Amino acid sequence: RLSTAEQAGAYAGAGWAAIRLKDYVRARDLLARATRLNPDDAESWLWLAKLEAQLGHYDPAAVTLTTFARRWPTQVDDQKDFVAQLVSRADPGSQARLGLLQTLFDNDWHPLPLGASEYWYQLALARIKQGQPEAARAAIGRISAPAMLVRLRSDKRFDRLVDRQAAQFDVERATSQRVDEARVQVILHPDRLAYVVEVTRAML
Numbered sequence: 611r612l613s614t615a616e617q618a619g620a621y622a623g624a625g626w627a628a629i630r631l632k633d634y635v636r637a638r639d640l641l642a643r644a645t646r647l648n649p650d651d652a653e654s655w656l657w658l659a660k661l662e663a664q665l666g667h668y669d670p671a672a673v674t675l676t677t678f679a680r681r682w683p684t685q686v687d688d689q690k691d692f693v694a695q696l697v698s699r700a701d702p703g704s705q706a707r708l709g710l711l712q713t714l715f716d717n718d719w720h721p722l723p724l725g726a727s728e729y730w731y732q733l734a735l736a737r738i739k740q741g742q743p744e745a746a747r748a749a750i751g752r753i754s755a756p757a758m759l760v761r762l763r764s765d766k767r768f769d770r771l772v773d774r775q776a777a778q779f780d781v782e783r784a785t786s787q788r789v790d791e792a793r794v795q796v797i798l799h800p801d802r803l804a805y806v807v808e809v810t811r812a813m814l
Contacts, residue, residue: 614647614648615647615648617647618643618644618645618647618648618651618654619644619648621640621641621643621644621647622640622641622644622648622651622653622654624640625637625638625640625641625644625654625657628640629657629661634661634664634665635665637657637661638658638661638662638665641654641657641658641661642658645658652678652681652682652685655674655677655678655681655682656675656678656685656689658674659671659672659674659675659678659692660692662674663692663695663696663699668695668696668699668700668701668706669700669701669704669706669707670706671696671700672696672700672704672706672707672709672710673706673709673710675689675692675693675696675710676706676709676710676713679710679713679714679717679719680713680717683717683719686714686717686719687719687721687722690721693710693714693721693729696710697710697711697729697732702736703736703739707736708733708736708740711729711732711733711736712733714726714729715729715730715733715748715749715752722795722799723792723795723799723802724755724788724791724792724795725754725755726752727752727753727754727755727757727758728755728757728758730749730750730752730753730758731749731753731758731761731762733746733749734746734747734749734750734753734762734768734771735765735767737749738767738768743770743771746768746771747771750762750768750771750772751778754784754787754788755784755788756781756784756785756788759779759780759781759784760781762779763779763781
């Protein structure tokens with residue numbers, strides 16, 4: 611009889627084979643079994659989330675990625691595009707989406723090159739909609755991108771939380787800081803084309 615670890619490995623291996631065959635439903639089911647048997651298999655958790663998204667199940671994908679982010683917070687740093695996909699496609703009012711955003715916030719997630727202001731804006735907005743102004747205030751405290759500050763300043767739902775005279779919400783000051791940060795990132799990562807493109811946008 612196979613041990614639990616061996617069973618988990620067998621299910622995971624069968625899952626990878628199903629992925630190669632593009633049988634995503636079977637792959638999802640096999641990797642779900644693998645994670646139940648071996649909850650310490652980070653790769654299976656991540657691919658389970660990606661398979662749920664591949665199948666159009668964005669809320670379950672967000673829940674699974676939340677588990678992954680809680681257990682292996684540093685490994686989410688390379689999943690910026692996947693996070694963006696789930697935040698944009700999951701149900702805007704779902705607990706799954708909110709849970710993912712809050713977990714990333716609690717992890718102090720700072721994806722390179724220019725941080726996560728857009729996600730903290732989405733988290734603040736979700737908390738406002740839930741009638742949780744103090745939780746929204748915490749998220750707002752990490753917003754530094756000029757475009758997100760413009761949104762905050764122009765959205766009346768944030769009127770009680772945004773002091774338009776405060777330096778924190780000074781768009782011109784934030785733009786200057788953003789340009790400086792962008793230049794540093796280009797210098798540090800001249801070989802990363804994605805960084806160069808993103809920071810160039812920030813400097814426009």
